[in-house]
Every structure is written in structure tokens, then in C-alpha cells.
Amino acid sequence: MRITVLGAGPAGYAAALRAAQKGAKVTLIEKERLGGTCLNWGCIPTKVWVESAHRWRAIQEVADFGLECTAHRPNLQAIVARKNQVVETLVGGIQQLMAKQKVHVLRGRGTVVNPRLVSVQLADGSREEVENDCLILATGSVPASLPIPGLDLPGVMTSKEALDLKELPSSLVIIGGGVIGLEFANIFQTLGSKVTVVELLPCVLPGVDVEIVRRLMPVLKKSGLDIKVSTKLLEIKKQDNMLALILEGSKGVETLTAEKVLVATGRIPSLSGVETKALGLELEGRFVKVNPYLETNLPGVYAIGDIVKSPMLAHVATAEAETAVENIFGKRQAMDYSAVPAAVYISPEVAYVGLTEEEAKEQGLTYKVGKFPFTANGRALTLGEAQGVVKIIAGENGRILGAHLLGPQASELVAELTLALRWGITTEQISHTIHAHPSLAEAVLESAHSVFGKALHFS
Template sequence: MENNRNIVVIGGGPGGYVAAIRAAQLGGRVTLIEKEKLGGTCLNVGCIPTKVLLHTIEIYNQLKEAAGIGLKVDKFEVDWPALMRRKEGVVNRLVGGVKGLLLSNGVKVVHGTASFVGTKEVEVSLSGGGKENIAADEFIIAAGSVPFVPPIQGVEQPGVATSTEALSFDSVPESMVIIGGGVIGVEFAGIYSSLGCKVTVVEMMPQIIPNMDEELAGMLRNVLAKKGVKFYTGARVTSIGKRASGLEVTFTHNGQEISDTAEKVLVSVGRKPYTEGLNLEKIGVETDRGRIVVDDRMKTNIENIYAIGDCTGKAMLAHVASYQGVVAAENIAGHNSLMDYKTVPGCIYTQPEMAGVGLTEKQAMEKGYDVKVGRFPLVANGKSLIMGDVEGMVKVVADKKYNEVLGVHILGPRATDLIVEGALALRLEATIDEIITTIHAHPTVGEAILESALAVDKIAIHMPKQR
């Protein structure tokens, strides 16, 4: 269905550029306004550059174990400046790809900062100087987010970094305290500890990665601890002070005050929606504690204005923003597309990787389900053994009454790729029987999903008889 509408998208991140392309596919005349580089946080200073570093670290760690897989490797080291150059090269190539996709779909890109002057017009302060007013029938706000920096005494001094700065250190620090044991903090702990940095993680919640499966999060913590990462959970940072030996982080843990001194401090306690300068209050767009309030069609309280991505304060993930962008564009074109967060996979690119979708065992029980759980350790998986990467497990959570899959959680190699099967199972409201009767290729790590589904009913083939 062609809509022939003038549509302005504010923000060129993974939500904004996808929304712009989908709106153009549906016949819209689309202008995208971006104040910095196309691709947003994810592509430039988030998902992509982080994974470039993690990929190199993965190979580096494999080389450390080369003798175990029949390789003789005499000498190897990480060339930090070369790694930084590769990171920038990958980012620039993908930014160029986004630019090409927008061009091929007829999307006009304007570089500047947008501010609403009415519900159907924005004023753009152009990056090259000057101003331009752009009118549109509909707007999609995709303004993104910024790192949240808590009000800790001393947090603004030199040496205290957010994830953005941590991607571009001049050299590998000798030591680091990471405030926050969520996805970002744990990934950086894996990167820098592998490079010889002494890493301490201080997390306020009782477990690291609080939104993920408790059992697997505990297993990941143990793996990282074996690699030298020190963890304090249930701890609250009170101050950061400058000392001759570095930055002293003081925190309370189990009723005691503890201090740890490090060369660098990374603050990774999450992100907050960014709407600064949009002038939303002038046009009456409803916000709640900084986030733009939207319905499941991604529409705000203003009929012709939609919002997507991190600025809505929903699940702050690039793949969520992209899907929200599709939903918004399709609804502008007259469709009835709805956003469903129940099947959103969460991924952590540590070694081993961790991923989950749907309800954890604890969440399912709290919601009142009569739960049954299947577990399959990767030490019993042929492909994992071949790869020399057997740390981890696949865990399937199901409802006893209807045998429906409620959640899939994976710790192990390629977990972030394998989780898509779990997401599809939840999207289709699949039962355990439907996973079991799907033939899984051999030898693959994915067979562990089949085995864990079998284990739900205690009939896993490649495990000792379960009782």
C-alpha cells in the first residue's frame, strides 16, 4: 500500500534508518535528519566496535589454547593500535553501507539537529551552518540514548570513562574497576581481563546481568572469575577519589566499606533516553521520566508523531529499535502492525557467549506457571568438544499444562546465533514436541537445544538416564 506521505525521521541509528527505508518502500517521501554519523550509537560506539574487539579477543584466547587442538604457535600478541584501526575500518564500511541503502531507497539525508516548532514542522540547525525548516505529515523520533552517569562523588574526574571512551583507550590499562555488572560491564570485563588488565566488577544487584537467567549468570560469573575477574555483587559505590597510585573506588559490600584502586574506572550502569533539544514540551508530546510514551503501534499521544528506539525507554537494544522502526513505518502507511516484546532475545558477547529469550525459570514461576525445565551441558555436545569450548549449558523452560516453550537460555559458543531458534519457537508459540520433532543437523552446537528440549521430559539421548 503506497502512502505518498511526507515523513521525517529524526535520528539515523538502527531504528531511524530502518524506519526511513521501510517508509520509503511503502511509498513515503522520506527525509532523515542525523546530527552525527549514520548508524547511531550501535554502529559507531556500541554494538559493532565492541564486537570487533571481542572477536579479536576470542581468537587471542583460542591461540592461548592452541596446543590443545594440535597447533604450535610460538609467539603472538595483540597489536592494540592495529586493532583500533580495524575497529574504525569496520565501522566506516558499515556506515557507508547505511548511506548507500538510504540513497538507493530515495531517502534524503539532512545532517543537523532537529527541534519541533509545531506538530508538523521542525527547524534543523544544519551541521554545515545555517538553519532549515522541514514540514511533514508524520514524524518518527529515533533520538536514541546516552550513557547514564550516576551521581557518585568524583565520577567526573579524568580516568573515569563510559563505554564510548573505553572503546578508544590509547593502550590497555593495567587495572580497571567497572561500576555495573550488566551486559556492557561484563563484556568489557571479558575484553580487558583477556589482555592482562586486572579487572574488578562492582554490581549493585545480587547477581551480574540481573535481567538474564540466574543460573546461567552464575555460571558465567564463575567462568570469568577463573580468568581473573573479581566480582562484588550487592555492592554500592559511594565515591571515586584520586590517589598517587590511581583512582580509588570506595563501595559498601556486606556491611563493610571496601576500596579498590585502579588506573581506569568504567561506569556502565545503563543508558538513558535522549530527547534534549527536540522541544517536545512545546508541542505536547507526553514523556515519563525522560522517555517518550508510546503505544504498541509506536505512536505518541500526538496523532502524527511516532517514537522508536532507546528514546522510548523500552528494551534498549538495536534489534528492538529496528523492529519498532518497521512497526511505525507500516502504521503510517495504514497497516496495523503491533510491537511485541515477549520474543526479544537478549545477547551477551562474552566468552562463552550468553543469550536468552522469553521467561527465565524464576520469572515463569513468579507468573504462576507450573514449570518444567530441561538442561543440557555443552560438555556432552560433540561440536562444542571439537571446538574445545565446552563451558556452558542450554536451558529450556516450559509450561507443564500445555507443554509450551516459555523461555530458552544459552551459555556457550555461538549462543547469540543459536538464540534465534528460541525466539522463533516463542513467536510461533511452539511446544516442546515441536522442537523435538524438528531435525537438528549433526554435529552442531544447536543439537544442544534439541537435547535440552528432550531433557524437559527427561528423555535426552546424550545424557545418562534422568530420573
């Protein structure tokens, strides 16, 4: 079987590898770099910066641990160099995997001529035609642009440019208080910039459990972040060596100046090389419409990743890739979105899976809530990171409906609760499972106990 995959992000390269493992003859087409946005300009490089900020914060807090240290200043050039090294290591790893699985990688801009043929313009200007029996579309997403005057001014950047900054801006305004915006706010505020976050909606992290956001806000403000919600950006102007932002909020119109502006207002699907009307490819708004098996309306054509209407997360894209390939090979497996974890890499971390308490109420479900604060967790106290809580929402039978974490290593702790939600493990079963001591995971254990009022170390 000949399979063509258009796009080599987490969706595309995973699909190519899995299809090759199953014996298909695979061609993977990518116009930029293997790994796509996530690996090259998103998830991975951002986390390099997050870790540098975390280490810098730790240096500033060493006195709390009985240590003496003379701190210097952040070296952004060294951070960028390390970021590039990590990215190149991982990209190189993908290249080796492609070679080992005998995936034919074409570097060029692919255009879908018809469902069985893709034309690729290579870097040297020549073209190569690729025929297939099945086509997988995985063309990813691009930053959403806003119709606001001044977004093209020097000093206004997206997350892609921010990852390569060699000097720390004295002041930075971030437009957008979602995951991307808050992660960059945390990074640059920790490293020493004066950061202001401007969010159009009434709260940051829309879609996250309201209680978690409510607990997070005082922590962010105490760290020095200036957060303006229910505030609209009207225009950006050049003002001497600075940028002037005209904002409209609850108190009327105001002007805010900053050295740099980062636009982090989310992403939209990219269908580069896919002429939907000419092909007759059915859409669902801006997204490619697929059935539960990730099939489009065109026979033998599948769509996965950010171009379908599912959470724009790398791990979701990878899961969709594996599901699509299984279906190509006849398994008939529906994509399951019932347990999709997500994390926000700030300090303290936020992670969640399943229903929020607000969604449980809206659906009229009968539920119980268990909570356990990290202030009562021994390991969190030894780490000096005792802010936050583990919150579990469970049905009357103890089956988990949702879980929401604010605190140290929340992105790791959410895995246990994701597994429990996916396979119907109850809070009682979690509470009857021995967890290591001292560990942060004990907060999950105690939260499970707390659902039915049986927490041992908190009342």
C-alpha cells in the same frame, strides 16, 4: 506522503529506509553519524573488540589442540584501526542505501517546532525547515550519569572512550555488572588487564535467569575477574598516577586503586531537540508514552527505539521502526514483544528469550524445564568450549515459555528458540526436527527432548 525521521540509529535509519521503500518522501535528520550509538560506539565496535579477545584467547590455548605457536602481545592500535574500518564500512553501506532509496539526509541538530515542522541547524550554522505529514522520533539514548564525586577525573571513561584505547591499562575497574560492563570486563581481562567489576545489586546480569548466572559466576572468577556485588561506589579520587575508588560493601568501606575506571551503569532516553512540555508530548517516566501502534498522544507523531519503554536493544528498535511505518501506511499492526532475544558477548556467551524460571514461578505458571549440558555435545568438545547449558522452560503442552543458553555461540543458537517461542512451535516439534551432526544446535534438540525426560545423550 512526507515523513521526517529525527535520529539515524537502528530505529531511525530503518524507519527511513522502509518508509522510502513504500513511496514516502523521507527526510532523515542526524546530528552525529548514521547508524547512531549501536553502529558507531556500541554493538558493532564492541564486537570487534570481543572478537579480538576471542582470537587472543584461542592463541593462548593452541597447545590444547596439539599446536605450537609463539604468541606476541595484543596490539590495541591495530584493534582500534580494524574497529574503525568495520564501522566505516557499515556506515558507508547505510549511506549507499539512503542514496538508492532517495532518502534526504540532513546532517544537523533537529528541533521539533511542532508536530508538522522540524527546524534543523546545519553544520555551517544555517537553518533548514522541514515540513512533514508524519514525524517519527528516534533520538536514542545516552549513558546514565551517577551523582558520584570524581567521575569527571582523567582516566574515568564511558564505553565510548574505552573503544578507542590505544594502550592496555594494567588495571581497570568497571562500575556496573550488566551487559555492557561484563562485555568490557571480558575483553580487557582476556587481553591482559587486571579487571574488577563493581555491581550495586546482589548479582551481575540482573534480569537474566538466576541459574544461568549461577553457572556463569565460577567461570568468570576462574578466568581472573574480580567481581564485587552488593557494593556501592562512593567516590573516586586521584592518587599519584592511579585512581582510588572508595567502595562500600558487605565488609564495610574499602579503597581500590586502578589505572582506569570504566562507568557502565546503563543508558537513559535522550530527547535532544524534543521539548516535551512545549509540545505537549506525554511521557511515561523518562520515556515517551506510546500505544501498541507506537503512536504518541500527538496526532501523526510516532516514537521508536530507546526513547520508548521497551528493551534497549538495536533489533527491537529496528522492529519498532518497521511496525511504526506499517501503521503510518494504514496496516494497524501492534508491536509484538513476546519473543525478544538478547545476548551477552562474553566467554562463554549468554543468550535468552522469553520468561526466566523465576518469572514463570511468579506468574503461577505450570511448567517443565529441559536442560542439556555442552559437556555432552560433540561439537562443543571439538571446539574446546564445552562449558554451559541449554535450558528450555515449557508449558505442559510443550509450548516454549522461555529459553536460556550459556555456552559457545549462544547468540546464534537462540534464534531457533526465538522462532519457536514466537510461532508456538513445541518442544516435541523441535525434537522431531533433524539437526545436523556434529553441531552445537544438537544441544537445543536434546534440551527439547529433555523437557519430557527423553534426552538421548544425557541422563
